[in-house]
Amino acid sequence: MRISSVIGVIMLSSLTVGSAIAADSSHLEGATLYQQNCAACHQANGEGVPGVYPPLGSRLAAWSEIDSGRHYLANVIRHGMMGSITVSQQTYSGVMPPWARFDNAQLASLLNYITETLPGDPNLDIEEFSAEEVARLTEKSVTPLQVHSLREEALTQLKSFDSDSRRTHRHGRRRSSGNDRPLAQRRLLALPDELSGMSRKQC
Template identity: 40%
Template sequence: MKQLVSWALWGLLALATAQTGAGLYQQNCAFCHGDKGQGRPGAFPPLAGHAPDFLQIPTGRAQLINTLLYGMQGEITAKGQKYNGVMPAFAQLPDEQLAGVLNYILNAWSNDKALPSEFKPITAGEIAAARSTRLTPQQVGAARAKLNLP
């Protein structure tokens, strides 16, 4: 009985951890973007040292949300390197979880030091509002390719 309770508690802890932005990142994003957001050269761009760049431009916040919701396909440039991987959509996750992942990415790996002083965390309400847009991964990729990011 003691072992059963111990396994049940471990399962609840694992579930709770998976529901955090960090846990969801590890489950869904780390394989491609790396445990520390370093990316995979030529395939998947870094998030460390790059994600806050989106918040320096007017459409950047929406681009981050749309990329997570709808996925992305097409060639982009990030930090001077070209990437042409495919990112899957994560619209199956609840709005709160998507906001948690984005806020984790924006604050992890010293990204928080590059956030604009007026930064406010991304909210579940913003994610919910973006769901009505209905974009394809190609449209998200084309919009990303047009952004003037470093």
């Protein structure tokens, strides 16, 4: 093998290892941020406290598969939310506090932990949030009440996936399983107790 080829292989391997280390570091940061700032309310496993703090779990994987869901998820953490919501037939009327002190990279790491790792589903294959995307999604300051409206918009889009797949799924946000149904719709159909009000139980 020519020396130039060997050097090329070494450089490529270094880049691959470096990327893997960076990804692991980001996931560890997300887990740490969650345990330090979110687990007291939503619990370490994301199950929440019925009627007090809503559960997170695998339903957020579906939210992260649609544009309006990603918009909502980034803003509900950064700006907080005010307004009654219903999750799995439980009504929650508390106030989600804003976490504006997280920078874009921290918020992206936290979102990735909540949507990918926390559900405990090894088959999840979701496009990760980046610091750049978080910056774009949260560049406009919104009030907690406006974040509640963002949630309603996301629920409407989830309903359209759940009923007849009228919306086009964003490129790059589907599993490579050969199934043409958007991941968001497939996950919702696999969770018959997740939606109502809109179609099943409100998420």
